[in-house]
Amino acid sequence: MDDQAPEDGVKVAGISPTSAVRTDSRLTTHGQCGKSWIQRGNRTGHCSGCHETFEGLAVFDAHRYTNDAGQRACRNPADVKVGGEHLEMVEGTWRGPRMPESEKERRRAAA
Numbered sequence: 768m769d770d771q772a773p774e775d776g777v778k779v780a781g782i783s784p785t786s787a788v789r790t791d792s793r794l795t796t797h798g799q800c801g802k803s804w805i806q807r808g809n810r811t812g813h814c815s816g817c818h819e820t821f822e823g824l825a826v827f828d829a830h831r832y833t834n835d836a837g838q839r840a841c842r843n844p845a846d847v848k849v850g851g852e853h854l855e856m857v858e859g860t861w862r863g864p865r866m867p868e869s870e871k872e873r874r875r876a877a878a
């Protein structure tokens with residue numbers, strides 16, 4: 768008599784472990800570090816120094832600084848603040864506050 772585990776018979780339709788992996792066509796992977804992120808035009812920047820990904824130039828710039836030796840270096844994104852708020856890690860990308868005042872004003876002007 769076969770001693771089959773009862774769990775083998777239980778299958779949830781449509782759900783498989785691989786469904787958790789994003790297959791977005793905008794997904795970009797950096798071969799050097801193997802990290803993937805969603806590329807949004809030229810807004811998204813992957814740092815070749817610390818291999819973190821940032822949304823927006825202001826956020827990217829905020830994590831770069833000049834160290835005591837006068838060299839450009841990277842901060843830990845978790846310690847970086849933009850507009851007085853900590854960066855947020857969303858889908859593999861560091862983001863600043865949802866909409867800075869300057870961005871709001873620019874959109875108002877463009878409308």
Ligand SMILES: [Zn+2]
Pocket residue numbers: 814815816817818819830840841842
């Ligand atoms: Zn960096």
Ligand SMILES: [Zn+2]
Pocket residue numbers: 797799800801802813814815818819
């Ligand atoms: Zn990288």
